[in-house]
Amino acid sequence: MDDPEILALLPAIAEQLQSPETPFVKEAYEHLLAQEDIEEEEARYMLAFCLADEIEKMNREERGFDLARYQMLLSLLPALPE
Template sequence: MEETELVDSLVPAVEEQLQSKDTTYVRKTYQRLLKLDDIDDALALRMIALCLADESNRMFIDKRNFDELRYQELLNALPDLPEA
């Protein structure tokens, strides 16, 4: 699966996180991104999905559980994207 396909496949998960009371930090990031010039709904969702993909990939590589703190740090750094 290519990176673009992976990110696109995670957008529904991000949309669920936006609705969850357990991941309010995702909603805050989304709202913050929408206030920036040149970032629309679709781009904000994809940027967050890219952070989710990055953390999911790191989980697989490091053979560890999901690191919610690292995910939050990636979100806080947006619109700067995680390095490949």
């Protein structure tokens, strides 16, 4: 859990966890914390991994941010995108 690109997104995840505009991020976070073997730091890293995956795909495909895809990735956690 030391990928600098993902670590750089942790402040954005912290903001999303507090924002009323992104309740689905907090829901995914709480779902992860309900798992016995997932700690807070790992849960935040998983959220950031999903955000990084969507940003990378957005850049590769030269398109805007796909909020529905991001929400879908979060809903699949703890499974991470490949």
